[in-house]
Amino acid sequence: MKLRFFGSSLVSSYWNGAATYYRGLLKALAAHGVDVVFYEPDAYQRQQFRDIADPDWARVVVYPASAAGWQRALDEAARDADLLVKASGVGVFDRELEIAVPEAVRPGAISAWWDVDAPATLDAVAANPEDHLRAAVPRYDIVFTYGGGDPVVDAYMALGARACVPIYNAVDPETHHPVPARDEWRCDLGFLGNRLPDREARVEDFFLAAAAHLPERSFLLGGAGWEDKPMPANVRRLGHVGSVDHNAFFCSSVATLNVNRASMARYGFSPPTRIFEAAGAGACLITDRWDGIDQFLEPDREILVAESGAEVASLLAALDETRARAIGAAGRARVLAAHTYAHRARQVLDRLGVRSVGREAAE
Known part of the structure; x- marks a missing residue:
């Protein structure tokens, strides 16, 4: 499966609390044979405050934080994506991407809205009858969230989501583990x-x-x-x-x-x-x-x-x-x-009906 993912940043946690969620989940998906390309804008000095180099389990595409930049990136991503994801809180041109992604997927591919701050998103939508997500959410094939349980699922289904599946935060044991105190x-x-x-x-x-x-x-x-x-x-x-x-x-x-x-x-x-x-x-x-x-x-x-x-x-x-x-x-x-990201990745793949073909499938 080819996953093309638009998020705030994979390589920088600077003003980007979702970074470790992205890393843990996408790394675990890659271990199942998923081909991951992560698209992030050159914004908020995140490229100047990188925490990690480009990982070997994903290709990172940094696009200009401009109208032409996101459009070129989306055209490239949609060309071969089996799963095309727009995450919340990219930081620039969010509205434009959220509207465009469901229309950009090729025939047979899946579009997903991945909300990494669902409670705040749903509160904002509830407070604004003109919020663009009211029309956009029903056009996505599936909504994933990184939390919220039944209250978030119920709220998204009431917005017209075709399906809503919480994929909770977790731990990557290779990244977070005991070390000596400073x-x-x-x-x-x-x-x-x-x-x-x-x-x-x-x-x-x-x-x-x-x-x-x-x-x-x-x-x-x-x-x-x-x-x-x-x-x-x-x-x-x-x-x-x-x-x-x-x-x-x-x-x-x-x-x-x-x-x-x-x-x-x-x-x-x-x-x-x-x-x-x-x-x-x-x-x-x-x-x-x-x-x-x-x-x-x-x-x-x-x-x-x-x-x-x-x-x-x-x-x-x-x-x-x-x-x-x-x-x-x-x-x-x-x-x-x-609660490891290996558990969460298996949940995503099971929900999408995708069979593992990578390292995790062989273990």
């Missing part, structure tokens, strides 16, 4: 996430308020956009942390915090990539509460769950390194057993 990053609680409008207030509550509750403890904040944000004195800022350093970030703290964006928490069943990446590294996870957590990790044994920043502080105050290591080990065992 002394300069040692802390009691780390949080890694860019500053985004529908996340900021929740970070204030679950991370910054927790730091204020525990002035004697150390907190480490990684991610872009936080430079001018007022912080308690016990919070250190790292700025952008490239994906090559994520394992060290997760392994240098007693615990790692996950904070879902507001829309993701409201819909539930939307574990972000950081959940599986941190668990794969063996980190002790503390997360804000959202519906569906226990579908992925068992509360109190594989992950700790908090209702507020005060509860984060309480959990952290009671957490010693022995228990933190035990929770991290249990979480890692769970994701390796049930």
